[in-house]
Structures are given as C-alpha cells and as structure tokens.
Amino acid sequence: MKIENINIPLMISGNLIENINLNDNYYRMRIKAPQIARKAKPGQFVMLSMWKNKDPFLKRPFSFYGIESDSGTFDILYKEIGKGTQIMAKSKAGDLVELIGPLGNGFKIPENTNNIAVVARGIGIAALMPLILESKKRGIAIYAFLSAQTGNLLLCSNEINSISEKVFYTTDDGSKGAKGMVTNFLQNVLKEEVIDVVYVCGSKRLTKHIRNLQRKYNFLAFVSLEEHMACGIGACKGCVHKTNDGYKRVCKEGPIFPVEEVIFDD
Numbered sequence: 271m272k273i274e275n276i277n278i279p280l281m282i283s284g285n286l287i288e289n290i291n292l293n294d295n296y297y298r299m300r301i302k303a304p305q306i307a308r309k310a311k312p313g314q315f316v317m318l319s320m321w322k323n324k325d326p327f328l329k330r331p332f333s334f335y336g337i338e339s340d341s342g343t344f345d346i347l348y349k350e351i352g353k354g355t356q357i358m359a360k361s362k363a364g365d366l367v368e369l370i371g372p373l374g375n376g377f378k379i380p381e382n383t384n385n386i387a388v389v390a391r392g393i394g395i396a397a398l399m400p401l402i403l404e405s406k407k408r409g410i411a412i413y414a415f416l417s418a419q420t421g422n423l424l425l426c427s428n429e430i431n432s433i434s435e436k437v438f439y440t441t442d443d444g445s446k447g448a449k450g451m452v453t454n455f456l457q458n459v460l461k462e463e464v465i466d467v468v469y470v471c472g473s474k475r476l477t478k479h480i481r482n483l484q485r486k487y488n489f490l491a492f493v494s495l496e497e498h499m500a501c502g503i504g505a506c507k508g509c510v511h512k513t514n515d516g517y518k519r520v521c522k523e524g525p526i527f528p529v530e531e532v533i534f535d536d
C-alpha cells in the first residue's frame with residue numbers, strides 16, 4: 271500500500287518555496303511536501319517547526335490555507351506573534367520545514383447544502399479559505415462575514431469577494447464596512463435566506479454570538495477551535511476543550527466541533 275493511502279499523519283521534511291509579507295505582521299508561506307498536500311483536507315492543520323536546536327522546543331499548529339495537491343504544495347497564512355512565528359517570518363525559500371500532518375478532523379459539508387455562511391475574525395480566515403474554495407467548486411452559494419481590527423487586516427477580501435454571493439465587513443475602527451458585530455449582518459441575512467450551515471473561526475465572542483443565533487434560527491454550525499498544542503497527534507492531552515460531552519482533544523476530535531457542543535467557561 272502506498273504511504274499516501276494510509277490514514278495516519280506523516281512526519282516529514284518539506285521545503286519552503288516562498289514566504290511573503292502581506293501586511294503588517296501577516297505572512298503567507300508556501301511549502302512543498304507532496305505527501306501531505308495530497309492528503310490535506312479543508313479544516314485540517316499541520317504541526318510545523320523550522321527552528322534549529324529545538325528552540326522553541328515544540329512545533330506550532332497552522333491550518334491549511336491553500337492546498338495544491340497537483341503541485342504537491344500547501345500554503346499557510348500566519349500572524350507573527352511570538353518566538354516561533356518570528357523565526358518563520360525571517361525564513362527564506364529553500365529552508366527546510368519539519369512537519370507532522372495532515373492533522374485533525376476537517377470541515378464537513380453535509381449533502382444537499384445549497385448556502386453556507388462563513389464567519390471569520392482576523393487570521394481566522396486562514397482555516398476557512400479551503401472550505402470556501404471547496405464549496406465554490408460544489409456550486410454552493412457563499413455568504414461571507416469578515417471582521418478585523420482595521421480595514422487592511424481584512425485578509426483575502428478581494429478573493430472572497432470574487433467568489434461569494436455576498437460579503438459583509440466590519441472593522442473595530444470603522445475604516446472598512448460597518449463598526450460593531452459582523453453577526454448583526456448574519457442575522458439580517460438569516461431573516462431572508464435559508465443558510466444551511468454556518469462555519470466560524472476567529473474568536474470566542476464570535477462563536478458565542480453564532481450559538482445565540484443558532485438557537486433562534488436553527489441552522490447547523492461548526493467552529494474551528496484553537497488551543498495551545500504540544501504533540502498535535504492526540505497523545506499529550508494538552509489541548510483539551512470543554513464540551514457538553516466531556517473534555518475533547520482539539521487536535522484529534524477537533525479542531526472542528528459543532529458549535530452547540532462547545533462550552534466556554536467565561
């Protein structure tokens with residue numbers, strides 16, 4: 271049996287093809303790793319390291335932002351926030367990348383889905399992008415609800431605009447779209463359209479709002495959760511999140527969970 275056909279995560283080295291600074295602290299990285307690119311699905315992620323002498327010690331998790339199985343590459347959209355991502359930001363084409371993946375369960379698109387809503391805050395759009403492209407391929411209408419601190423941090427907005435039925439923006443400073451909660455727009459759409467599934471990624475607050483709307487309008491909803499991860503493969507239990515079915519490992523049972531299952535304590 272070919273190694274690509276075995277459904278276990280692969281631990282391999284990849285090659286950095288390009289690393290582009292998009293905006294402020296946001297970057298897009300393209301990695302060549304054909305075995306992983308051929309198996310990756312929307313909503314899954316890789317654990318990655320490209321630092322010497324195990325400093326920092328642990329790999330870091332990143333969602334697949336683009337998957338090109340034909341060329342054997344995948345993209346990561348990332349925000350520079352700490353030691354690991356600072357090293358990533360400085361890396362150059364040709365650098366080696368240590369990878370484990372693909373990991374996690376990925377998004378489900380139920381049969382007979384006609385309309386979906388994607389709700390993203392900031393870098394949360396990274397996890398949703400392959401789902402948006404897959405939905406487009408299947409002829410599903412996409413309503414996108416994007417929010418960020420300020421207008422130039424509304425990432426991928428042109429691309430999403432070109433393939434979505436409608437796109438709604440909110441920014442904290444009002445520099446693009448409206449100020450306030452992007453879910454207010456979603457509520458307006460829900461009053462007029464049947465949205466079969468809502469997918470959300472980006473903040474706890476956003477997910478709680480989706481849960482409230484779900485109670486009122488009764489749609490399927492899935493969230494891509496983030497927790498600090500040590501192993502990424504279900505072994506250390508360091509990434510557990512409270513659900514109404516006990517604690518679940520975000521890296522193994524997730525990162526995609528039905529919104530109604532997830533419990534936030536605060």
Ligand SMILES: Cc1cc2nc3c(=O)[nH]c(=O)nc-3n(C[C@H](O)[C@H](O)[C@H](O)COP(=O)(O)OP(=O)(O)OC[C@H]3O[C@@H](n4cnc5c(N)ncnc54)[C@H](O)[C@@H]3O)c2cc1C
Pocket residue numbers: 315326330331332333334346347348349350351352353354355356393396397495496497498499525
């Ligand atoms: C399944 C999954 C998918 C992810 N996908 C992406 C992605 O596509 N793009 C992207 O930019 N980031 C993504 N992240 C977050 C990314 O893993 C972290 O930003 C990264 O690990 C930070 O590493 P660092 O060494 O730069 O920062 P560190 O030095 O480890 O941390 C810097 C600061 O950020 C905080 N922090 C670190 N990780 C997280 C986290 N997961 N949630 C909240 N706060 C955190 C730390 O507490 C600390 O305050 C994902 C996380 C998960 C769990």
Ligand code: FES
Pocket residue numbers: 498499500501502503504505506507508509510519520521522
């Ligand atoms: S990170 Fe180790 S179990 Fe999830």
